[in-house]
Amino acid sequence: MIARLQQTGYEEDRLQRVAKLLPCRELQAGTLLSIMGQPQQYSYPSVFIYGHRASGKSHVMHILLKELELPHATVSCVECVSVALLFEQVLLSFFGCDAASLLPRSPSLSDFVRIYRQQCLEMPAKQTRYVVMEKAELLRDMDANLLPAILRLQELVEDNVTVIFLSEIVWDKFRPNTGCFEPLLLHFPDYSKGELQQILSQDKHPSYSAEFYSSYINILLGVFYSVCRDLRELRHLAALNFSKFCEPLAEGKVKESDTHKLWRNIEPHLKKAMQTVYLREVSSLQWEQMQQVEEKETGPLRGLSAHTHVELPYYSKFLLIAAYLASYNPARTDKRFFLKHHGKIKKTNFLKKNEKTSNHLLGPKPFPLDRLLAIFYSVVDSRVAPTASIFSQISSLVTLQLLTQVSHDDQLDAPKYKCAVSMDFICAISRTVNFDIVKYLYDFL
Amino acid sequence: MSKRKVKDAHLPVGECITQLQKILRERLCNQQLPEKPEGVGAQHKHLLELLRRTAVHGESNSVLIVGPRGAGKTMLLKSVLRELLEEKEVQKNLLQVQLNGLLQTDDRIALKEITRQLHLENVVGDKVFGSFAENLAFLLEALKKGDRSSSRPVLFVLDEFDLFAHHKNQTLLYNLFDVSQSAQAPIAVVGLTCRLDVLELLEKRYIERVQTQLSLPQDFPDEKFAKDWNESVKALCEDKSVEEVLLRHFNCSRDFRSLHMFLMLCLSRVTVAKPVVKAADVLEAGRLCFADAKADMLHGLSILELCLIIAMKHLNDVYEGEPFNLQMVHNEFKKFLQRKSNSMYNFEQPVVLKAFEHLQQLELIRPVDGSSAKTQREYQLMRLMLDNSQIMEALQKYPQCPTDVKQWAMSAFG
Numbered sequence: 001m002i003a004r005l006q007q008t009g010y011e012e013d014r015l016q017r018v019a020k021l022l023p024c025r026e027l028q029a030g031t032l033l034s035i036m037g038q039p040q041q042y043s044y045p046s047v048f049i050y051g052h053r054a055s056g057k058s059h060v061m062h063i064l065l066k067e068l069e070l071p072h073a074t075v076s077c078v079e080c081v082s083v084a085l086l087f088e089q090v091l092l093s094f095f096g097c098d099a100a101s102l103l104p105r106s107p108s109l110s111d112f113v114r115i116y117r118q119q120c121l122e123m124p125a126k127q128t129r130y131v132v133m134e135k136a137e138l139l140r141d142m143d144a145n146l147l148p149a150i151l152r153l154q155e156l157v158e159d160n161v162t163v164i165f166l167s168e169i170v171w172d173k174f175r176p177n178t179g180c181f182e183p184l185l186l187h188f189p190d191y192s193k194g195e196l197q198q199i200l201s202q203d204k205h206p207s208y209s210a211e212f213y214s215s216y217i218n219i220l221l222g223v224f225y226s227v228c229r230d231l232r233e234l235r236h237l238a239a240l241n242f243s244k245f246c247e248p249l250a251e252g253k254v255k256e257s258d259t260h261k262l263w264r265n266i267e268p269h270l271k272k273a274m275q276t277v278y279l280r281e282v283s284s285l286q287w288e289q290m291q292q293v294e295e296k297e298t299g300p301l302r303g304l305s306a307h308t309h310v311e312l313p314y315y316s317k318f319l320l321i322a323a324y325l326a327s328y329n330p331a332r333t334d335k336r337f338f339l340k341h342h343g344k345i346k347k348t349n350f351l352k353k354n355e356k357t358s359n360h361l362l363g364p365k366p367f368p369l370d371r372l373l374a375i376f377y378s379v380v381d382s383r384v385a386p387t388a389s390i391f392s393q394i395s396s397l398v399t400l401q402l403l404t405q406v407s408h409d410d411q412l413d414a415p416k417y418k419c420a421v422s423m424d425f426i427c428a429i430s431r432t433v434n435f436d437i438v439k440y441l442y443d444f445l
Numbered sequence: 446m447s448k449r450k451v452k453d454a455h456l457p458v459g460e461c462i463t464q465l466q467k468i469l470r471e472r473l474c475n476q477q478l479p480e481k482p483e484g485v486g487a488q489h490k491h492l493l494e495l496l497r498r499t500a501v502h503g504e505s506n507s508v509l510i511v512g513p514r515g516a517g518k519t520m521l522l523k524s525v526l527r528e529l530l531e532e533k534e535v536q537k538n539l540l541q542v543q544l545n546g547l548l549q550t551d552d553r554i555a556l557k558e559i560t561r562q563l564h565l566e567n568v569v570g571d572k573v574f575g576s577f578a579e580n581l582a583f584l585l586e587a588l589k590k591g592d593r594s595s596s597r598p599v600l601f602v603l604d605e606f607d608l609f610a611h612h613k614n615q616t617l618l619y620n621l622f623d624v625s626q627s628a629q630a631p632i633a634v635v636g637l638t639c640r641l642d643v644l645e646l647l648e649k650r651y652i653e654r655v656q657t658q659l660s661l662p663q664d665f666p667d668e669k670f671a672k673d674w675n676e677s678v679k680a681l682c683e684d685k686s687v688e689e690v691l692l693r694h695f696n697c698s699r700d701f702r703s704l705h706m707f708l709m710l711c712l713s714r715v716t717v718a719k720p721v722v723k724a725a726d727v728l729e730a731g732r733l734c735f736a737d738a739k740a741d742m743l744h745g746l747s748i749l750e751l752c753l754i755i756a757m758k759h760l761n762d763v764y765e766g767e768p769f770n771l772q773m774v775h776n777e778f779k780k781f782l783q784r785k786s787n788s789m790y791n792f793e794q795p796v797v798l799k800a801f802e803h804l805q806q807l808e809l810i811r812p813v814d815g816s817s818a819k820t821q822r823e824y825q826l827m828r829l830m831l832d833n834s835q836i837m838e839a840l841q842k843y844p845q846c847p848t849d850v851k852q853w854a855m856s857a858f859g
Contacts, residue, residue: 009463034713038463042470044709050738052745052807110548110558145608149547156545169808170738178607179514179639184706187736190745192844226748227796279795361772363824420821424794 006030009038010068018067023202024195025056028188029064035184036162039070039127043162044184045154048136048174050167051188054231057166060188061132072130077138083146087112090131095119109149116157125160136165140174148180155181190229193221199231200238208246212256216245219263223270228278237273240284244269244291310425315384316393317429320419321437322376323403324426327364327419329442331371337440338378358443360423366406366416369394379435469712473705485521492525496633499598500535503631507622509606510637515703518637522602540599546608552617555609556580563587563599577616578623585630598631606636707734739831742807743839748850749792750800751843752778755854757810757829758836768813768826771801775823781853798823 007015022029036043049057065072073093080086084107091112092100099119104111131153133139139147154161163183167174171185191199197217204213220238228234245266248254254261276282282290312320329337359365372394377384384390397403398417407416419426430437438444488510498504510518529535542562549555556577560569568587574580585596601621603609609618621634710730746754756777760769775797782791804810805827813826840846840854 031713035709037466037470037713041467044473044706050742052742055745108548108550108554110550110554113548114558114561143550145547145550149545152547156548168806170742172738173808181514182703182706184709185733185736185738187738187741189741227792227800229745229747274796275793279799361770361776363770363772363820422821422823 007033007036007038009040014067018063021063021067022056022060023199024191025060025188028056028186029060031186032060032064035186036064036128036130039068041128042154042160043128045161046151046163046165046181046183047186048165048167048171048183049186049188050170052190052229053168054233055188055190056231057188058132058134061164061166065130065132070130071125071127072132074132074134076134078135080138083107083109083112083142091115091119094129095123109143109145113149113156116159120157120159127160129159129161131161131163133163133165136167137169137174139165144176147174148176151181151183191231193225196225196229196231196234197221200235203235203239205242205246209256213242215259215262216242216266219245219266220270223267223274224278227274233278236284237270237278240287241266241270241273310429312429313393314433315380315390316397317433318380318435319372319376319390319393320397320402320421321426321430321433321435322372322379323367323397323417323419324364324421324437325375325379325440326367326371328359329440330359331367333442334371334375338375360443364418364420366418369415369417372417379440466712470709473709473712485517488521489525492521492635493528496525496529496600496635497532497535499600499631499633500529500532500539503598505625505631505633507625507634508636510635512639514639516639518639519604522635522637538597540597541602542599543602544604544609546603546605550608552577552612555612555617560584578620581620581624585624585632596630598633601632601634603634603636606638609636703734707731710734737835737838739809740835740839740842742809743831743836744842744844746804747800748847749797750804751840751846752781752850753797753800753804754809754829754831754836755840755850756781757827758831758833758854761829762833766828768828770826771798771823774801785849794823 018029019026032047032049035047049061051057062074064070065074071094073090075086075089077086080089084103084105087103087107088100091103094116099115102115102118131150133150139150149156150163153163165183171183197214200217200220201210201214204210217238220234220241224234224237245262248262248265249256254265273287276287325337373386373390376390394403394417398405402419402421403417404420405415406418407414421429426437492508492510495506495508499506510522512518526541529539540563542559544555544558549558559581560566563584565584565587569583572583574583585599609615612618621632624630625632625634707730710733711726743751743754753774756774757769759777760773761767775794778797801810802822805812809831810827810829813828837854840851
């Protein structure tokens with residue numbers, strides 16, 4: 001059922017059309033419309049709308065302003081790298097390009113307000129003008145006086161103008177130190193599971209029945225809903241995986257009504273999509289190609305994560321392993337790990353379990369170059385001379401950002417490093433050189 | 446008041462509502478000045494007297510109006526000016542310069558604006574001035590009358606006065622006050638600021654204000670409707686629950702702006718079908734005003750993100766607010782999962798990392814220091830920007846929250 005939007009001053013059939021275009025957002029659109037009031041009436045100077053990503057903030061605003069044909073300027077704060085662009089866009093949408101060209105080079109707010117007032121005398125607002133600021137959180141990073149000034153734009157330009165801010169971040173994080181004009185706050189709640197189902201079911205495939213598509217959406221939400229509630233992301237995933245879902249149907253193996261078999265077919269596939277497409281490790285094109293390749297050769301899946309495929313020189317691998325050990329093992333345990341005759345070290349004494357938190361929780365510790373080289377010589381199986389090539393490999397590991405230099409560059413004699421790779425990565429590396437790194441890690445004893 | 450009764454009136458009800466909305470909206474959106482400012486009588490008189498002296502007798506003055514935001518500083522000044530400009534002598538004599546600390550961000554821009562507002566662009570032309578003071582003196586000189594004996598009084602209004610004080614060397618302020626002291630030209634400087642704490646002169650009159658704000662002026666075209674409306678507002682003010690909401694609102698904030706916002710929300714619910722403000726509308730508006738934004742945002746998080754927040758809460762409890770990193774949070778989460786037999790929340794580390802980054806994007810967690818570039822993302826130290834009560838409240842409202850997650854959140858130590 002489509003709830004009816006009501007507001008005097010607008011044509012009835014337009015409101016009907018708006019309501020149809022905004023499924024599951026009727027309540028919010030209604031509230032917004034009642035705050036906006038009739039077109040010629042004043043509205044509250046600034047309205048702040050917040051809600052999660054893809055909860056329909058921009059969409060509702062856009063549809064309302066466009067369908068009801070209200071004068072408006074939509075400004076995305078991502079695009080406005082300088083305030084000049086912001087001012088230009090507002091003036092352009094309200095007064096045409098002549099007004100925008102009046103702006104001097106690198107304009108100040110003062111210029112903007114002056115030109116706005118001038119133009120306003122020539123073209124007074126018959127209807128409320130709306131400025132919509134998308135991603136308003138970026139306004140905080142611009143000049144400190146910009147946000148407070150835009151909040152009270154109505155007062156400054158003395159025109160019937162309302163500024164609407166859209167953001168994912170709550171208003172509390174915006175308020176400047178000395179306070180400012182408080183906007184009217186409006187929350188857009190997230191879509192519930194049922195609403196997501198309803199909206200996603202709307203873009204059904206023409207050659208399949210609505211129920212069939214809806215059951216597909218149901219399965220998709222079952223997998224992804226606990227991780228992601230972003231409508232846009234879910235829609236992307238739905239579009240990408242639908243062809244796979246239909247496959248058994250096209251081959252004539254199952255009927256449309258046999259949901260259980262369809263579910264068995266698609267479920268592992270979606271799980272895999274979670275690890276790849278959702279994380280953006282592969283693009284959607286690659287994903288489609290992968291699906292086709294997979295059909296031909298049903299061999300073992302190659303690791304999808306990009307970072308398991310770094311090729312390094314032989315010694316660099318050992319250097320990295322040594323760096324990892326130096327970062328995650330306490331220095332006092334080196335003796336036990338790397339000395340052949342380390343004498344008697346009592347096991348109880350050695351494993352001081354009062355150090356409760358493991359190093360893999362706290363992150364890598366810095367270590368000096370000497371320690372790195374000492375560990376390196378004991379882990380590498382052949383004898384290596386400390387040549388310039390070894391040192392240059394260390395510095396290239398730093399450029400690859402596998403190591404980070406902690407100390408300042410000017411400390412030439414004793415530089416300190418930190419290892420910046422993950423456990424999975426180092427395990428993959430050590431497997432290629434047949435080195436069992438877990439045996440040498442203090443945390444895993 | 447029944448709907449039918451309204452229909453008997455002279456104008457159709459739709460027309461009445463439109464008029465009503467128009468008048469009240471103009472008032473609430475700060476466009477129209479009240480006929481008589483209330484509660485600031487003494488200040489009004491004092492300011493009026495000071496400005497009149499400048500305008501009529503050519504005496505230099507400077508005034509600083511201090512008050513919290515929304516206390517009516519601008520309103521006071523504007524109503525004084527309105528009254529002052531009704532006098533013939535003042536009208537032809539006094540020049541005004543309105544500056545705003547938000548707009549004129551440095552003294553160069555401010556000086557340009559002064560020139561423009563005094564209509565002296567032509568006089569200045571391409572002249573080059575040695576110093577700021579020279580320039581200002583020239584401007585004021587240019588305003589002198591034909592006989593050069595006395596110059597016209599100028600009123601400088603500096604809104605957001607405190608921002609002018611941040612300008613380099615405070616050249617503008619120094620020069621303005623210097624001019625007003627040394628009697629070069631009669632000027633009055635009025636600064637408006639919220640920076641210093643000031644007597645709360647508006648507090649007693651707050652609840653009374655509701656009625657004066659909402660009641661209609663006498664010249665409303667349809668008297669019957671106007672009377673009904675005013676009566677309904679009066680009845681509304683006597684309602685117990687309404688009074689409670691207003692009192693609560695008053696206790697939270699005492700400025701007029703927030704009251705305006707509150708009343709605006711009530712007003713926007715007035716339609717043809719429902720031509721009066723009901724108590725329920727006021728309650729609803731109160732609910733909107735007092736909604737905890739962060740709790741609302743927590744409502745929209747996915748289960749995984751919520752679990753991470755709970756893990757952070759436990760870490761905060763155990764380590765007494767020490768910062769944490771993703772590894773610790775994930776570890777805490779895994780400990781919870783190990784106790785569960787079903788592994789429905791078994792997510793890979795990168796998926797967890799993405800959820801974690803989303804939380805950071807929403808500014809629910811914040812990195813501790815600026816050296817983020819050097820450490821790996823999973824070891825970057827973070828702080829939780831929520832307190833326990835907010836988390837617990839959000840959990841109560843969370844749709845279809847699994848019981849085990851709820852219990853995990855309730856338990857004292859993760």
